[in-house]
Amino acid sequence: MLNAxxxxxxxxxxxxxxxxxxxxxxxxxxxxxxPEDSGQLGHAHGGRMLGAVMPFWYIGSVVLVGIWAAAGWDDHGTGLVVTAGGLLVLSVVMSILLLVPINNRNKTWTPENRPADWKEQLNRWGRWHYLRVAVIVAAFALLVTALA
Known part of the structure; x- marks a missing residue:
């Protein structure tokens, strides 16, 4: 069961x-x-679509890793699993504090109501997102290593 x-x-x-x-x-x-406003409209649509799914995916991942760590507490790779869980928790905190506020604004923007600094806000979101990707890649690598 633990293997599954x-x-x-x-x-x-x-x-x-x-x-x-x-x-x-x-x-x-x-x-x-x-061209033109298509990119901003696509970012807004993506923010609405993925913004509805990702909270469950991130939290679900943390929960699964927590169950794995608890169920396999005596296994040799548990330290790696716990560290991966910590990184996933960090990614959730980063999301809530840094990315979600920008995404919540972005998903309501249209060419008519977006702020003057909309590109700067999307660029800031992108920079934070790169860091979050690095964090979850590290967590994934630790989980794979724990399997080996």
Whole structure:
């Protein structure tokens, strides 16, 4: 049963990493290259769509890692799992404090109501997002290492 939990947790966190990596290095670049207001509208739509799913995914990942750490407390890789859990908690805190406030503003913007500094705000979100991706990649790497 523990083996199944380890695999499921690793897959869930790995998919989270893949989506967030894609947003950072693929989707944002595609949206930024679109003409006129299309990119900003795409960012707003993405913020609404992913903003509805990601809280459950992030919190679910933390919960799964916590269960793994508790269930496998005597295993050799538990320190790695606990550290990965700490990094995932850090990513949730970063999200709540740094990224969500910008995303909540962005998802309501249209070309008619967006603020003058909207590009600067999206760029700030992007910089924080790169850091969050690095944090969750590190957590994922620790989970994979704990499996080995």
């Amino acid at each position: 939990l380890e695999v499921v947790t690793t897959v869930v966190v790995g998919l989270l990493v893949g989506v967030e990596f894609s947003v950072a290095f693929i989707m944002n670049r595609i949206l930024d290259a679109l």
